[in-house]
Amino acid sequence: MHFEYNVEGGDFTNAGTTSSKVKKMMKQLGVDPAIVKRTVVALYEAEVNIVAHAYRGVIYVDLEDTSVSIKLVDEGPGIPDINQAMQKGYSTASPEVREMGFGAGMGLPNMQSNSDKLTVNSVVGKGTTVEIVNYF
Amino acid sequence: MEHIHHALKFKYDLCIGCSHCTSVCPTCAIHVEDGHPILDANRCIDCGMCYQTCPMNAIYIEQDDFETIYNFKCPVLLVPSIFSAQFPEKVSQRAILSAIYHLGFKYVYEVEKSVDVLKEVINDKVKDESAEKPIISTFCPAIVRLIQVKYPSLVDNLLLTKPPLDVTALYIREVLVERGVAPEDIGIFYVAPCAAKIAAVKSPVGEEKSNIDGVINMNYLYNKVFRVIKQGVYTLREDEFDFHPLSKNSILWSLTGGEIKDIPTGRNLAIDEVHNVSAFLDKLENEDLDDIDFLELRACDESCAGGILCAGNRFLIAERQRKRAKQRPKTVTPQENNILNYKDYLKDNMAVGEVQPRSMDKLDDNISVAMRKMKKVFEITNDLPKVDCRICGYQTCKALAEAVVNNQADIRQCIFVQRILEQTDKLTTAEALKITKKVWGEVKVDKDSIKHLDLE
Structure with missing residues (x-):
């Protein structure tokens, strides 16, 4: 089954709507709760990334009998060095921001540890595409 | 399925079939059949919302003598x-x-x-x-x-x-x-x-x-x-x-x-x-x-x-x-x-054993079957009016859709679907009445039970 959801940059109030919907469907399918949890954590992180950094984005969800594939495509500033961003603790956040508990450099690593397959592509000035695949 | 004990019981002799219990249930565990509530034992959590809302005191809580x-x-x-x-x-x-x-x-x-x-x-x-x-x-x-x-x-x-x-x-x-x-x-x-x-x-x-x-x-x-x-x-x-x-x-x-x-x-x-x-x-x-x-x-x-x-x-x-x-x-x-x-x-001596999950959302034990059912639920829900009027006997349009997919209900229980089918002569008034009676019992739609309304 295929679904599409729109995400608005800056709309923190509604961040998490897509992960909530995907979670509900996975529960209906009877997917192992541990896999549901992993998927939701990874997707939520990715969803919030769009809200926090991009202008807007679309989330494409494909639910199959044996897997869930999620593609998040955003229009935004992009990530200059993806390899660096994938490293634990790497962050471009200022000390002030870090002091408040944000920008700990755990976003992408956290998504990685909660997905079976994670692909990140980005063009600076254009946007970022994140693909998450989890198998049941 | 293990037996799950519930303390809440319905007294059908007092029940007027108002379905208020159906509407307040937080786990969507009650639907109406034959004019009375039916409890889904797997979904009920014994919270008592139905007991509190029942205007007839037709729900009681069992106790030992x-x-x-x-x-x-x-x-x-x-x-x-x-x-x-x-x-x-x-x-x-x-x-x-x-x-x-x-x-x-x-x-x-x-x-x-x-x-x-x-x-x-x-x-x-x-x-x-x-x-x-x-x-x-x-x-x-x-x-x-x-x-x-x-x-x-x-x-x-x-x-x-x-x-x-x-x-x-x-x-x-x-x-x-x-x-x-x-x-x-x-x-x-x-x-x-x-x-x-x-x-x-x-x-x-x-x-x-x-x-x-x-x-x-x-x-x-x-x-x-x-x-x-x-x-x-x-x-x-x-x-x-x-x-x-x-x-x-x-x-x-x-x-x-x-x-x-x-x-x-x-x-x-x-x-x-x-x-x-x-x-x-x-x-x-x-x-x-x-x-x-x-x-x-x-x-x-x-x-x-x-x-x-x-x-x-x-x-x-x-x-x-x-x-x-x-x-x-x-x-x-x-x-x-x-x-x-x-x-x-x-x-x-204080420890208890693990608590087992028993998901009520799961549409089927087999993921492929569940997927097919979910697709069907989406399609049916889309065609339903989404007013959640409960005339079909279920709490929401989606709940009816799920019951239909699980062969527990007839889509024609929806009053809107009935009206649509009547326009295309796919459902007669007599058939529609029969379906409605299956949900709400004989009395509520019995023409002889109207005594004070001037319907002339």
Whole structure:
């Protein structure tokens, strides 16, 4: 089954709507709760990334009998060095921001540890595409 | 499927088939057939929302026959501390206690007697770095069942410790046997403030069998005790046996915030009322809120003061309970609360087995089949009016769609679908009437039952 959801940059109030919907469907399918949890954590992180950094984005969800594939495509500033961003603790956040508990450099690593397959592509000035695949 | 006991039962002879129960159920466990509610035993969590909303008092809560207390030589009453807050303020604790003895009980204990022991166990768990956080309290059995059916991914967060009721029962047996009472003579009767607690005694989650011999509904006992007091037929007792006054925090325990009051460290939250709890657990499932250590969750608004078997207004009951607590010290000594001398024994016997999830959302055991069904549910729901009018007998359009996909309902139960089919001559009025009667029974659509409406 295929679904599409729109995400608005800056709309923190509604961040998490897509992960909530995907979670509900996975529960209906009877997917192992541990896999549901992993998927939701990874997707939520990715969803919030769009809200926090991009202008807007679309989330494409494909639910199959044996897997869930999620593609998040955003229009935004992009990530200059993806390899660096994938490293634990790497962050471009200022000390002030870090002091408040944000920008700990755990976003992408956290998504990685909660997905079976994670692909990140980005063009600076254009946007970022994140693909998450989890198998049941 | 394992048998799941429910304390809530319908009295069809009183039921007028208004379906209010269907509309308020937080787990969508009730639908209407033949003019009466049908309960889905796998979904019901015994929260009692239906009981509270029923305008006909057609839902009752089963209890054991009070007379069975006389089958035991040593009947013991285990009463939640909220019980005394049911009475007007001028009725003393001593009078209530004496009236209970007058009814034939040999000993009376308050459920929260074991809180002084239990809180240590909870605090150890909160401090335990390896424990799955947040730890979710298992004090409210409706919440345990809610998590089993609706939030299966959170069952590992449940505190696998006996609630105060069972810990105190454990103590009672131990101490009475020590005093020379024969084990078979001891009959422990629990006074339940709600349906969920009864269900938990009758089919405990994570345990084989409960230590409780019988259950008495709180409003039933309230009436019985109040009558004895009003008639003044009891003798005021000077001795209190083991009914030692509880500590302040133990008295507050069953009110909202009572559990977390006893946890000085970490980040702990108290949430009451089942919809509030659901909203929070939804959030908890979505986001990684792992910096929360402990969650006190209660199904009733104002926690146990709002129990459906309480006799009176929840806010007044809570107020009286708080007033009583104010007069007591924060902690008590082992001399005041003998249970503290049994701490080690109780701690060794406090664990319960794992709680198994039993998801109500799952459409099928086979993912491929579930996927097909989900697709179908989406399609049907899209075509339905989404007004959730319940004329089909189900709580929502989506619930009807799910029932249709599971071959439990006919899509033509939807009144809008009927109108559409009638326009294309695919359904006659007679057929539509037959379908409606299957849901609502004969009477509601019987043309001869209209007596006062001028329909000419």
